[in-house]
Amino acid sequence: MMKDKxxxxxxxxxxxxxxxxxEYYYEILxxxxxxxxxxxxxxxxxxxxxxxxxxKKAIVGKIWFGKPIIDVAExxxxxxxxxxxxxxxxxxEYIGGNVGYAIPINKVExxxxxxxxEIKDKYADFxxxxxxxxxxxxxxxxxxxxxxxxxxxxxxxx
Numbered sequence: 001m002m003k004d005k006x007x008x009x010x011x012x013x014x015x016x017x018x019x020x021x022x023e024y025y026y027e028i029l030x031x032x033x034x035x036x037x038x039x040x041x042x043x044x045x046x047x048x049x050x051x052x053x054x055x056k057k058a059i060v061g062k063i064w065f066g067k068p069i070i071d072v073a074e075x076x077x078x079x080x081x082x083x084x085x086x087x088x089x090x091x092x093e094y095i096g097g098n099v100g101y102a103i104p105i106n107k108v109e110x111x112x113x114x115x116x117x118e119i120k121d122k123y124a125d126f127x128x129x130x131x132x133x134x135x136x137x138x139x140x141x142x143x144x145x146x147x148x149x150x151x152x153x154x155x156x157x158x
Contacts, residue, residue, distance in 0.1 A: 015142060016041075018048040018063075018132040022055045027084075028063065028108055034083050036103045037076060037091050038131065041068055046103075049111075049135070049145055051128050057116040059145065066104035076100035114148055 020028075020036070027033035050061045069079060077092035079102040091100075119126045122144060135142040 014042050014044055014046040015135045016046055016048045016132045017051055017059075017129050017135055017138075017141070019051045019053055019129045022052045025050060025052055025060070028105055029061075029110075032084065034105055035079060036063070036065065036105060037080060037094065038068075038101045038103060039095055039098055041101045041103055041132065042134075043068060043070065045106075048132065053128055056113070057128075059111065059114040059119075061111050062109045063105055064107040064109075066106050069102040069104075070099060071102075073098065073100050076102050111149060114145065119144070 018036075024033060024036075028036075045067050046065045048063050048065060049059050050063055051059050069076070073092050073095035076095055077088045080091040081088035094100075116126075116128065119141075123141065126141070135145075
């Protein structure tokens, strides 16, 4: 029953696998960072499985994102500065002369770590995202993540 509800939710939601630097992920967990900033992202609410590359090499959690604010670099940098004083210049420089995305963070959920090795053992051609990619294009991965999540929930219930 739980798997059916979860799969129904997944089919109706835009889902990504997103790479985030570890220090930013911890800022999100501590409630210090309320937006994720990107040069490009989807335009609707989404759910992202979070991959930390350099230090963890694993999927560590999920973030539910609100509808992104899409605007010029200066406006996105102003949002960053208001959210975390001192971030204006770095965000403006990161976005450059382009349009940027300030993606509101609505909810964070920690997951039992899914290591790069575990994923590659099952899917040898798996490549972690440089930034993000849509998992609706990689249904086998999404199914694996959901099944792994459900088995962790069953284990903790016992």
